[in-house]
Amino acid sequence: MAAEDQHSDKTLWRYHAPASMDRVQLAMWSELLEKRTGICLAENRKSFLLTSLSTRMRELGYDSYDAYFQYLITGRCGAIEWEILVDKLTVHESRFYRDPHALALIQDQFLPELSSKLGRLKNKQQKSIDIWSLGCATGEEAYSLAMLVEDFMLNNNLDGYYSITATDISSAALSTARKGIFHINRLKNVPARLINLFFNSEDQDHYRVVEKLRRRICFARLNSLHLSRARLGMMDLIYCQNVLIYFKRRYRHMMLDQIVKYLRPNGVLILGAGEISDWRHTEMEAVNYSGTLAFKRIQGEFQS
Numbered sequence: 001m002a003a004e005d006q007h008s009d010k011t012l013w014r015y016h017a018p019a020s021m022d023r024v025q026l027a028m029w030s031e032l033l034e035k036r037t038g039i040c041l042a043e044n045r046k047s048f049l050l051t052s053l054s055t056r057m058r059e060l061g062y063d064s065y066d067a068y069f070q071y072l073i074t075g076r077c078g079a080i081e082w083e084i085l086v087d088k089l090t091v092h093e094s095r096f097y098r099d100p101h102a103l104a105l106i107q108d109q110f111l112p113e114l115s116s117k118l119g120r121l122k123n124k125q126q127k128s129i130d131i132w133s134l135g136c137a138t139g140e141e142a143y144s145l146a147m148l149v150e151d152f153m154l155n156n157n158l159d160g161y162y163s164i165t166a167t168d169i170s171s172a173a174l175s176t177a178r179k180g181i182f183h184i185n186r187l188k189n190v191p192a193r194l195i196n197l198f199f200n201s202e203d204q205d206h207y208r209v210v211e212k213l214r215r216r217i218c219f220a221r222l223n224s225l226h227l228s229r230a231r232l233g234m235m236d237l238i239y240c241q242n243v244l245i246y247f248k249r250r251y252r253h254m255m256l257d258q259i260v261k262y263l264r265p266n267g268v269l270i271l272g273a274g275e276i277s278d279w280r281h282t283e284m285e286a287v288n289y290s291g292t293l294a295f296k297r298i299q300g301e302f303q304s
């Protein structure tokens with residue numbers, strides 16, 4: 001048996017090296033990815049592209065990049081296939097409580113300020129905190145935000161309402177997110193107290209986020225390149241981390257300019273520290289909080 005052959009219980013798995021791709025083909029695929037997602041394929045990610053494409057092509061029985069490309073850009077079947085492929089071409093790495101500085105900013109500054117404002121409102125219907133996790137992958141970020149807000153409300157006896165909209169381009173990642181079931185190893189960063197409060201044991205190795213939190217989050221497919229067409233309400237907090245890094249500068253700026261339109265006056269935008277250095281917006285001022293990159297929408301006379 002060839003060295004690359006491996007046995008599992010019933011199936012024979014064979015490693016297939018991806019076919020090589022010439023420069024013209026590579027340019028064509030990179031352009032398609034960039035046009036449709038904003039993602040810029042770095043030179044050192046070429047092997048990732050080839051492996052992802054050839055895995056999917058094998059599943060469909062294609063042995064030519066060009067034939068698969070034509071299939072992908074044609075008609076309804078192509079559009080459905082694109083949804084599947086885009087999941088393979090995007091990186092969904094995420095963790096609970098991934099950025100402690102950004103979460104501390106929310107806990108120490110954002111939530112106290114907002115809850116004092118909400119406390120002054122007479123109408124209970126208006127007492128809502130609306131949060132958007134953009135590029136939420138498999139949900140760890142959105143659930144972390146939900147735990148933070150829920151815990152804050154419990155500790156401060158607040159009876160307000162909050163909702164989290166969590167969007168991503170990958171349907172497969174969103175479907176994992178909606179289930180809210182995570183392997184125990186993925187909960188390492190979650191304080192034990194919060195695991196007790198917000199997770200139920202699903203089986204020996206898995207925990208599920210409690211329904212009370214799951215109900216607060218709406219996971220939806222949204223391409224961040226199409227934000228101007230998105231039907232979203234106004235937000236108090238937009239959390240967008242580890243997404244912009246995959247985009248070319250002009251897409252980053254375009255996306256951030258669109259995001260601002262979804263922020264309420266005094267609403268806060270939190271990005272990953274160091275993810276962008278040259279973006280400015282006339283309606284946004286920098287928030288000074290150690291280890292974070294955040295902006296607040298200036299209260300003024302503008303249409304929201």
Ligand SMILES: C[S@@+](CC[C@H](N)C(=O)[O-])C[C@H]1O[C@@H](n2cnc3c(N)ncnc32)[C@H](O)[C@@H]1O
Nearest residue numbers: 037090093094095135137168169223224241242
């Ligand atoms: C590395 S994950 C970040 C997950 C999470 N924000 C975090 O920091 O843990 C990047 C996510 O961005 C999503 N993404 C990439 N391009 C996108 C686009 N054009 N529109 C929406 N989501 C996109 C990917 O599908 C992926 O789930």
